[in-house]
Amino acid sequence: MRREIETLGLWRRAHAVHDFFAQRGGADVARQVAPERVVNSLEVQSLTKTFGGLRAVQDVSFAVLEGTVHAIIGPNGAGKTTLINLITGMYTPTFGRVLLNTRDITAKAPMELPALGMARTFQNLQxxxxxxxxxxxxxxxxxxxxxxxxxxxxxxxxxxxxxxxxxxxxxxxxxxxxxxxxxxxxxxxxxxxxxxxxxxxxxxxxxPSLLLMDEPAAGLNPTETASIGKLIRQLAAEGLTVVLVEHDMPLVMGVSDTITVLDHGRKIAQGTPTAIRANEQVIAAYLGADGVSEAGTALGHQEAA
Incomplete structure (x- = not known):
């Protein structure tokens, strides 16, 4: 129960931070990508990875629009790390493809990707x-x-x-x-x-044309996290495409244009921060099925406030 309450509080805080950024040109309304300029910087097509009999990632597909911040979130064990390692060439997929600026990079080694336009930061400092x-x-x-x-x-x-x-x-x-x-x-x-x-x-x-950031806020205090959020938005405004893997929900909701949610290796939702925050399947993945009604009601009250 304590975990559910803490997680619910995190979602509430995410809502407030989302609104803060939105009022300043952040999430959801950060940029309206003109139809003639809709270009996918990254395309993940039916990625699947098995380790023995375990499917760590199962048929995951999504596209990342050029110049946007696209977050990948999910509970612990959702498959985020495996997915990122597949995208960056650390793992070879069992099935599926990865395209960077329309070029197939599925078979590329990690050291080849910077020359092709992809860079990565790590949760553990290098x-x-x-x-x-x-x-x-x-x-x-x-x-x-x-x-x-x-x-x-x-x-x-x-x-x-x-x-x-x-x-x-x-x-x-x-x-x-x-x-x-x-x-x-x-x-x-x-x-x-x-x-x-x-x-x-x-x-x-x-x-790079695309920067993949792995837990950039890990270990940071709230002031430092807010500063990293502003930097991410700044980089996107300059035209850099950012793929963000992060556990800090207020940060994710505040800076993202689009969010992809994983659970047990599968993609269960994708949309704007507003849509994801209200998605009952996402709430269930984080809080458990018993918390859906309570969390949904609380988020609804927050929405109306």
């Missing part, structure tokens, strides 16, 4: 703590640098030019995520919230 913040961000550009080992050892002019360009791009990426004052800081001395932004800056160095 930061080199003994390097400076700027150097960490510059690592993200390694796929764009073409000078070989010999050129590097000899410090040839071409490599030096590439390094200057890379450094300038890294500074711009840090400014983009609000870390312009931290360029010389040692990563190991930076607060956790700043490290989350640092990883986003590094991902932006690959110049």
């Amino acid at each position: 930061i080199c703590m003994n390097m400076s913040a700027l150097d960490n961000v510059m690592v993200g550009a390694h796929l764009r640098q073409n000078s070989g080992l010999i050129a590097g050892l000899l410090s040839l002019p071409r490599l030096r030019r590439e390094d200057r360009v890379c450094r300038a791009d890294a500074l711009k990426a840090m400014e983009r995520v609000g870390l312009s004052s931290c360029a010389k800081a040692e990563a190991g001395e930076m607060p956790y919230g700043a490290l989350k932004r640092l990883e986003i800056a590094r991902a932006l160095m690959t110049r």
Whole structure:
């Protein structure tokens, strides 16, 4: 019962945060995509993954519109991690396809995807703590640098030019995520919230058309979470497509244009934050069947308030 009450409270808080962002051009009304510009950045087609006799993901399909924030949510064990690993090439699907900007990337290895326009951040930070913040961000550009080992050892002019360009791009990426004052800081001395932004800056160095963010708010306090939410909306407004995997429902409801909901490996719903918040099947997945009536009534009162 305590879990049900806590989860219901989270849904109520999500409603309030959703309205806050909506009034400022956020969720649902963030952008109306003109019909002539409806382009799918990502298409997931009938993805299925089995491990032995277990189907971790079952026939999941959805499309992500260019320049939007598309969230993937679901209870623990819903299949979110497996789905993301399928999209990013960590796993090979048992069945189905993944298209990035209409190109089939199903058989691509993870290290090939940045060059094709997909970048990813991780829930567990992939930061080199003994390097400076700027150097960490510059690592993200390694796929764009073409000078070989010999050129590097000899410090040839071409490599030096590439390094200057890379450094300038890294500074711009840090400014983009609000870390312009931290360029010389040692990563190991930076607060956790700043490290989350640092990883986003590094991902932006690959110049992606689509950024997949895995639990960007994990471990953050409410102020830091709100700041990450504003950054996500900013990136989308700049034209970047964002696929967001997140447990923080207020954040999801506040920044998303579209939400796909998984439960037991299947897609059970998809729609705007308003539609998902009122979906009884989604409420049942989070609260259990016994909580549907109570949660639906409470959400309805919130809607009318």
